[in-house]
Amino acid sequence: MVKLPTPYSKTRKAVFLDRDGVINRNLNNYVQSIDDVHIIPRSLQAIANLTKSEYAIVIVTNQSAIGRRLMTPEIAQQINKFILDKIQSTKGVIDGIYVCPHHPKKHCNCRKPKPGMLIQASIELNLDLEKSWLIGDAITDIQAAIAAKANPILVATGRGADQANDLDNNKLAHVPFVKDLYDAANYILGHT
Numbered sequence: 001m002v003k004l005p006t007p008y009s010k011t012r013k014a015v016f017l018d019r020d021g022v023i024n025r026n027l028n029n030y031v032q033s034i035d036d037v038h039i040i041p042r043s044l045q046a047i048a049n050l051t052k053s054e055y056a057i058v059i060v061t062n063q064s065a066i067g068r069r070l071m072t073p074e075i076a077q078q079i080n081k082f083i084l085d086k087i088q089s090t091k092g093v094i095d096g097i098y099v100c101p102h103h104p105k106k107h108c109n110c111r112k113p114k115p116g117m118l119i120q121a122s123i124e125l126n127l128d129l130e131k132s133w134l135i136g137d138a139i140t141d142i143q144a145a146i147a148a149k150a151n152p153i154l155v156a157t158g159r160g161a162d163q164a165n166d167l168d169n170n171k172l173a174h175v176p177f178v179k180d181l182y183d184a185a186n187y188i189l190g191h192t
């Protein structure tokens with residue numbers, strides 16, 4: 001007998017990834033060109049490992065350099081394509097990429113720590129946020145995950161080693177803190 005799937009059976013779990021400081025290096029003056037993209041060691045391998053799992057992989061990135069007029073949306077797209085090509089060449093598959101282009105003064109709903117990008121992705125890609133994770137290098141990533149009811153992990157790459165000192169002050173001492181995306185992926189895959 002064939003069982004018809006319930007609507008819930010279609011819902012996927014996801015791993016959300018911040019981009020700068022998690023996949024590629026964070027720069028003080030923003031990543032503004034392809035020349036600014038420096039892939040963090042082991043991050044592509046981590047994405048390949050996650051790709052083999054049941055998780056969808058979704059990038060959620062604040063790119064206020066667009067709103068600050070330091071970079072055009074077209075350049076931002078080129079940078080994303082450059083990173084996606086690298087991911088693909090190492091057998092990684094990204095299911096979606098969401099960009100907040102806004103200046104912080106716009107007070108939009110998508111700029112992390114707001115959960116807008118995660119919520120939009122959950123609707124468009126049919127994701128179960130409560131069973132999903134977000135890997136980021138900033139307290140604002142962690143706050144976006146919590147606001148979306150997803151599970152956060154802080155990595156020490158990018159701004160993470162500094163930001164970890166503020167976990168306690170933000171009542172986030174319980175948040176897992178690991179070395180890098182590779183260890184974060186292993187943490188998630190060990191918990192499923």
Ligand SMILES: [Mg+2]
Nearest residue numbers: 018020021137
């Ligand atoms: Mg970051």
Ligand SMILES: [Zn+2]
Nearest residue numbers: 100108110111
């Ligand atoms: Zn925004």
